[in-house]
Amino acid sequence: MSTLSEASRSDGMEADMLPDSGTELPRLDIDEVNKEAEEFSTKEDLVGYSIKTSRTSLTTSRATFSRTPSNMIAQPEDEDSEEDEHTHSSVLITELQIEDAETRDEVHQEDVEKQEVDSLYDQLMNEPVRKGEIKVILYDDKPEEFYETDLESEAEEEEDFVISYYKTVCEQLGQVPVAYFLHRIREPTIRMRYRGLGNEATKAIALALKESVTLERLDLSGNWIGPDGANSMARLLEENDYVTDVILSDNKMGSEGGEQIAKMLSINCGLRRLELSGNDFDDKCAQNFALAIENNKYLRELNLSHNRFTELGAEYLGQAIGSNENLDVLDLSWNHIREAGGIAIAKGLKENVRLKVCNLSWNGLGVKGSLALVDAMSSNQSITELDISGNRFTQEVATGFAKVLSTNDTMKILRMGNNLITSAGALALATGINNAQHCEMEELDLTDVPVEYEFLRTTEDVKSTRPNFRVKHGPIMRAGNTLQDISSPAIDVEKIKKEPVVLLKEHIIVNDFRLLDILKRYDENSTLSISAEDFIAALEELAVPYDKKRLESSVKAFAATSTGKIYFGSFVSAEHKKQMAEQEKVS
Structure with missing residues (x-):
């Protein structure tokens, strides 16, 4: 009783009521404390009273009794009571508040850090700047708080919407969202080759990208999307004109998928490059693509290689090539065009005035189909690169192209490798290039075609006037491999030098x-x-x-x-x- 009286007489004095951490806290009898406080208030006109428990650890709560001024308490009417110097040093316990010690430490730490930042800022701002110096003010806060705008918040909300929409579609289709796609959904180029997506995952991707305004290039090669996946991609490209470059090679779309893609080409206005190699397209698809080539005024590059187009499909495509004035690059390699198809394609190339790169390699054009190309190139002045490798033609075709190169000033790259043109045909080509004054040839590809020493001498002459000229050829023989070379002496290159x-x-x-x-x-x-x-x-x-x-x-x-x-x-x-x-x- 006397201890409590002495503690109450000093204003603001605290009595530690809790032992150190690890010991059991004593129970506080609130009724007894209030009773004792009443007794003191009648004798000494108490104004208020407080008891605070001491902190035991960071996880120990603090019990705090709030003070209540004496003027809010009814004063007893006792004339005999004496007033002394402790009249205003007491308080009355009215409520108990619990606060976390860790929270108070965090608040205190934040105040200290803020004071340090303010002090550093004042120091930098008040420091004079010398000539040639740059003053840098560092903020301890997050940078985005200083540069946050409404546009950024809207972009984040929109991005969240696209991602959530893609996840919702995947859930409806029973598919697991592709993490790679989620991380790149806003990038201009999405490249997902040979990931085994299938038609359902492709459908979800197509739906998510339907409204995209950032996507420019999409590569889904080798995912076996099939006809259904082709239909989903066609719907995407019909509605999205921001995509300019699409690669859908090796996806086994078949005739049905090819028909959907061809119809899309008649509508789309944004595509500039489309690769569709290795999709089992047949002659029916060739007819649909021919119509698309005639109607589309925006497509610049089309790759239809490694499909199943025959002579009939080449007839359709040849007519489209002749009437098209927008296509720059056409790849029909590794099909089944043969001689009749080669003649049809050559007829279209003869009438075309725009096409610059044409690849007809590995189509079995034969001598007749290749000679038709020789005739077409004699009048065509737009083709800069022609690839007719692996088409079973002979020296006669090589000699014909040698004559074309003597007058053609637009052809820059000619690939004729893997053909039976003999060393004489190779020499005729090199001589034709060397003798042509206005020939602009930069590369002659005669892969696996055997050549003789004189061919090398001729190409050296070409390089002396055209340093950038490149040539590829097969093995070097000591004598030619034609009938005229049977009785001619062999040439030893090492002996020739001596x-x-x-x-x-x-x-x-x-x-x-x-x-x-x-x-x-x-x-x-x-x-x-x-x-x-x-x-x-x-x-x-x-x-x-x-x-x-x-x-x-x-x-x-x-x-x-x-x-x-x-x-x-x-x-x-x-x-x-x-x-x-x-x-x-x-x-």
Whole structure:
């Protein structure tokens, strides 16, 4: 009783009522405390009273008794009561409040951190800025709180809506949402190749992307979506014109799926590139695609390779190619077009004025179908790249293309590998490119076509005037593989490098630079051209062994030009030209 009286006489003084952590808390008798407080209030005019339990641990709650001013308590009317210095030092317990010690620590910590940030901010703002310095103010808060806008919140809400809509559709279709797709649903390019999606998962993806305005390129190759998945993709592309590039190769759409995609092409205005290879499309699909090619004014690239188009399908496609004025790239490789189909396609190419890249490789066009292409290329001035590899044609076709290249100034890439054109056909192509003044050829692909040494010399001549020219060929033979080459001597490349003069069909190779000095003496006008007789005389003056009869026939053949002379400037290498120029300066 005396302890409580002494505690109540000092305003704000606290008495620890709880022991340390780990010990059992004593029970507080509220009735007894109130009774004792009443007794003190009658004797000493108590104003208020408080008892606070001490903190035992971070998880221990604190019991706090709130103070009530004495003027809110009825004062007893006792004239004998004496007032002393402790009249306003007491309180009356009126309610018990419980607060968490951990919460108070967190609030205190936040206040301390805020004071530190404010202090740092004031320090940076008041610090003078020297010339050439940049003042950086760092905030301890989250950056998005300073830059948050209504547009960002709307985008987040819309994104959440698209994702939730996709999940809802998957739930209705009994599909598990594709996590890869969820993470990239807002990206401009979605590439999901060979993931085994199937038609139902494809349907959910198509429905989720129907209203997308960010998607530009979609690649779902190798997912076996079938006709139903093709129908879902067709519905997507009919309603969404923001998508410009779609790849649906190797999906086994079949005739039914191809029909749906072809109908979509007649409606869609956004697609610029569409790849549909390996989908088992037949001639009925070819007819539908032919109509789509004629009607669509926006598509630029179409890949229909690795399907089952035959001569009949090629007839439909050939007519569409002739009337189309918008398609730039067409790939019909690895179908079954054959000779009749090749003739139909060639007819369309002859009339076309827009197509730039055409791939007809591995279609079995044969000699007749390939010769039809030769005729088409003689008048076509738009094709820059033509691939007719693996089409079973012979040297006759290669010779025909060599004549075309001598007058064609638009063809840049020609691929004719894996055909029976022989080494003579390869040489004819290289010679035609070398002799054409306006030919713009950049690449000649003769993969697996055997060539001879003279072909290499001719291509070197081409590279001397066109440094960017590239050529691919098969094995190098010591002799040609035509009937005319049966009795001709074989050429040893290593031996050729040691001989002073080598006579080929189209070339005279000079390895001894002394001959060039002799030829220069016979060139009185410095035109690097001499007569056939002077060339033979210079070679005899060199006194090296050679086949005189063969030399005379070869030299006369070279001299059978409009000038009647042999130009030996091509014999001179860049290094030798440099030496000759230095000698002229010294002299």
